[in-house]
Amino acid sequence: xxxxxxxxxxxxxxxxxxxxxxxxxxxxxxxxxxxxxxxxxxxxxxxxxxxxxxxxxxxxxxxxxxxxxxxxxxxxxxxxxxxxxxxxxxxxxxxxxxxxxxxxxxxxxxxxxxxxxxxxxxxxxxxxxxxxxxxxxxxxxxxxxxxxxxxxxxxxxxxxxxxxxxxxxxxxxxxxxxxxxxxxxxxxxxxxxxxxxxxxxxxxxxxxxxxxxxxxxxxxxxxxxxxxxxxxxxxxxxxxxxxxxxxxx
Numbered sequence: 001x002x003x004x005x006x007x008x009x010x011x012x013x014x015x016x017x018x019x020x021x022x023x024x025x026x027x028x029x030x031x032x033x034x035x036x037x038x039x040x041x042x043x044x045x046x047x048x049x050x051x052x053x054x055x056x057x058x059x060x061x062x063x064x065x066x067x068x069x070x071x072x073x074x075x076x077x078x079x080x081x082x083x084x085x086x087x088x089x090x091x092x093x094x095x096x097x098x099x100x101x102x103x104x105x106x107x108x109x110x111x112x113x114x115x116x117x118x119x120x121x122x123x124x125x126x127x128x129x130x131x132x133x134x135x136x137x138x139x140x141x142x143x144x145x146x147x148x149x150x151x152x153x154x155x156x157x158x159x160x161x162x163x164x165x166x167x168x169x170x171x172x173x174x175x176x177x178x179x180x181x182x183x184x185x186x187x188x189x190x191x192x193x194x195x196x197x198x199x200x201x202x203x204x205x206x207x208x209x210x211x212x213x214x215x216x217x218x219x220x221x222x223x224x225x226x227x228x229x230x231x232x233x234x235x236x237x238x239x240x241x242x243x244x245x246x247x248x249x
Contacts, residue, residue, distance in 0.1 A: 001025060001026050001027070001049040001050055001113070002026075002027050002029055002046065002047070002048040002049050002050070003020050003026050003027065003028050003029065003048060003049070003050045003051075003052060003113070004029045004032070004033065004039070004042055004043065004046060004048035004050070004051050004052070004076065005017055005020075005028065005029075005032045005033070005052045006032065006033035006034075006035075006036070006038070006039035006042075006051060006052065006053045006054060006057070006062070006065070007032075007033075007034070007052075007053075007054040007057070007081070008034050008035060008054060008056075008057040008058060009054075010034075012054065012081075012102070013032045013034075015103075015104075016052055016081060016104065016109075017032070019104065019106050019109050020052075020109070020113070022106065023106075023109070023110055023113065026050075026113060029042070029046050029048055031046070034057070035057045035058055035059045035060060036057055036059060036060025036061060036062065036064055036065035036068075037059055037060050039051065039053065039060075039065050040060070040065060040068055040069070043069065043072075043075065043076060047074070047076075048076045049076055049077065049116075050076050050077045050078075050079060050113060050116045051069075051076040051077070051078050051079070052079050052081050053065060053066060053078055053079070053080055053081065054080070054081060054082055055080055055082040055084060056082065056083075056084065062080060062082070066078050066080075066096060077097045077098075077116035078096045078097065078098075079096065079097060079098035079099070079100065079112045079113070079116055080096050080098065080099045080100065081100045081102060081104050082099075082100075082101065082102060083101065083102040085101055085146075097112075097115055097116050097153060098112035098113075098115055098116060098153070100112055115153060139156070139190045139191055139193075139194075140156065140190070141155065141156060142154060142155050142156060143156060143159070143171065143180070145171065145178035145179065145180055147178055152178060154171065154173050154178065156191065156194065157207075158173045158174045158175070159171060159172070159173050159195075159205055160172045160173060160174065160204070160205055160208050160224055160226065160227060161195075161202060161203060161204045161205060161208075161224070161232065162180075162184060162187055162195070162202065162203040163201055163202045163203075163232075164183075164184040164201040164202070165201070167181075168180065168181060169181075169182055169183070169184055169187065172227075174226055184201065184203060187203060188203055191203075194206060194207070196209075196241065196242065196245055197238060197241075198222055198232060198233075198234045198235070198238050198242055199232075199233055199234060199235045199238060200235065202232060202233075204222060204224065204232060205224075206245060208224045208225045208226065208227070209222060209223075209224060209225075209242075209245070209246060210222075210223045210224055210225050211223045212234065212239070212242055212243065212246060213231075219233065220233070220234040220235075220236070220239050221233060221234065222234050222242065
């Protein structure tokens with residue numbers, strides 16, 4: 001995978017180049033950009049697979065550069081590397097697939113580069129707009145969450161369940177969990193064909209349902225694939241719906 005680096009700070013470019021060079025499967029292009037105009041020129045000439053892009057640069061900044069790249073169906077995957085966390089939503093509005101905060105850590109960079117190879121970049125253009133909601137009534141293919149690493153993108157097919165707890169919603173996925181600042185109701189409206197409500201505070205991925213069991217106390221619990229021994233409580237109100245769904249699976 002060819003990686004182009006665009007940053008107006010020479011030391012930042014050198015550090016990123018060194019970090020990328022230490023990772024197998026990636027090649028840093030020898031010519032690097034110090035502003036947006038240079039980045040666009042090099043993308044056109046070198047056709048990199050991934051662009052590591054700073055946001056605050058003289059002239060054409062990173063967000064403007066990424067917006068220009070959205071016009072090209074063969075544009076590289078964009079991973080923003082910046083010292084400023086406040087541009088995250090704007091970044092995903094211009095098709096970014098990663099958002100790393102400086103100083104960039106090697107392990108975070110490795111994850112971002114790996115993710116940059118998977119999603120369809122143009123499908124992610126709607127992420128982060130209007131409070132992280134999908135546009136045109138279409139469900140998102142990924143959900144973005146702010147974490148200590150910056151912004152993480154979780155493929156919707158990797159989500160096991162959503163559970164609401166006071167102000168936040170916990171998203172549990174195959175590799176861990178993140179907190180979302182989104183209401184459970186809006187998630188149900190957007191992903192209702194992929195998730196089922198099992199409790200007033202819980203949505204579960206239909207494809208992950210394994211079995212419904214009754215405890216010795218008479219309560220109902222749901223077992224999910226890839227969740228080891230953890231079970232989720234099913235309210236009596238939602239048991240019939242879960243049973244009908246399981247009959248169709």
